[in-house]
Amino acid sequence: MSPPAPPAAAASVPGAPAADHAFPDVERFLRHEFEARALAAALGRGVIDRLARSAATIAALAAETGLAPERLALLLGLLASGGVIAAAPDGTLALTPAFRAVLPCRDLLEAKLAFLDLVSDDLRRLFPAFIDDPERFLEQARTFELFRYDRCLVATPENCAATRPWVAYTTCLTRYEAGPILDRLDLGAHRRLLDLGGNSGEFAARACARAPWLSATVVDLPVVCALGRDNLANRAEAARVAFRPADMLRDRLPEGHDLVVFKSVLHDWPPREAADLVARAAAAVAPGGRLVVAERGPMPFGTRPVDYASAANLVFAPFFRDAAFYLEAFRRAGLVAVTAGTIDLDMPFHLVQGRKTGEPA
Numbered sequence: 001m002s003p004p005a006p007p008a009a010a011a012s013v014p015g016a017p018a019a020d021h022a023f024p025d026v027e028r029f030l031r032h033e034f035e036a037r038a039l040a041a042a043l044g045r046g047v048i049d050r051l052a053r054s055a056a057t058i059a060a061l062a063a064e065t066g067l068a069p070e071r072l073a074l075l076l077g078l079l080a081s082g083g084v085i086a087a088a089p090d091g092t093l094a095l096t097p098a099f100r101a102v103l104p105c106r107d108l109l110e111a112k113l114a115f116l117d118l119v120s121d122d123l124r125r126l127f128p129a130f131i132d133d134p135e136r137f138l139e140q141a142r143t144f145e146l147f148r149y150d151r152c153l154v155a156t157p158e159n160c161a162a163t164r165p166w167v168a169y170t171t172c173l174t175r176y177e178a179g180p181i182l183d184r185l186d187l188g189a190h191r192r193l194l195d196l197g198g199n200s201g202e203f204a205a206r207a208c209a210r211a212p213w214l215s216a217t218v219v220d221l222p223v224v225c226a227l228g229r230d231n232l233a234n235r236a237e238a239a240r241v242a243f244r245p246a247d248m249l250r251d252r253l254p255e256g257h258d259l260v261v262f263k264s265v266l267h268d269w270p271p272r273e274a275a276d277l278v279a280r281a282a283a284a285v286a287p288g289g290r291l292v293v294a295e296r297g298p299m300p301f302g303t304r305p306v307d308y309a310s311a312a313n314l315v316f317a318p319f320f321r322d323a324a325f326y327l328e329a330f331r332r333a334g335l336v337a338v339t340a341g342t343i344d345l346d347m348p349f350h351l352v353q354g355r356k357t358g359e360p361a
């Protein structure tokens, strides 16, 4: 059976769940370290679950969570300071409307809290190296032990176990980042998506969920592709997302795709390799097709505070680039109609797009 045809002119297509569209403002509950840690404790101890059901007194919360009332008072004080809970006039405690609004994104809250715990420890221990000895920082920071691409080459049980935690983190981020990025792509103009460094297939699957006429190929390292197949098992889009294990720097890239995407991939690579990857991807784009780079831009220093929440990106700050780098790489790769826009997610992302000359087949 052939897939449905795209609509005649579709800038964005309805059909994805609401959470797919807006990037939730979870950061506001993660701005201050001790309030954020209190939130992690409250999520872990069942306090948030209990309050999500209904407002409660401290005595009731103590009885139901097993926490001693005076310890609970400390935790609740921190939650109140962080805007998670507030006292009602009758003296009971309730989740604030602002926190209730982000609670459906609990996976993102929990993923960020765990990652912040890791990166903040590295930044605290190794701050002098972070500033002036990046090689030592890279060597000694536990953050970079997590992202071990060298363990992604052969799908052994040990390598899968080592890779699963960071793929779970990137998958969770993509669950929320994909919607605002896809809102800005004209999926109606495309039939075949190639997601390079496409990880667990989350972005590709979300694109396919929005565009029933689209099929996708995800290129990533073998272990990541294996975990990606698990990620998409039981999802309707799995039938339209093919995983292609490869080393995208060296192996031949799949051809015949009219939308080729790098999302949060190129900052991993030094300038020469990143520009080479853009050139290889541009060569793989079908005539008349489009290359897209969605990447965090430079940290917005001076325009907003560098708070606890921003540590999750600060640790990668030395790798984020100006849009000018990608614009130049696109032009050198022979792409035309090259544009750069900005999307504000947890920080500003570049969205760089360029077209390959020629007529679509």
Ligand SMILES: C[S@@+](CC[C@H](N)C(=O)[O-])C[C@H]1O[C@@H](n2cnc3c(N)ncnc32)[C@H](O)[C@@H]1O
Pocket: 149, 152, 170, 171, 173, 174, 196, 197, 198, 199, 200, 219, 220, 221, 224, 246, 247, 248, 249, 262, 263, 264, 265, 268
């Ligand atoms: C920072 S992650 C970004 C993943 C995903 N695109 C996202 O937005 O979360 C970079 C991805 O590139 C993949 N990768 C790294 N080196 C690669 C290589 N040589 N060939 C193919 N994929 C690679 C990693 O496994 C990882 O999934």
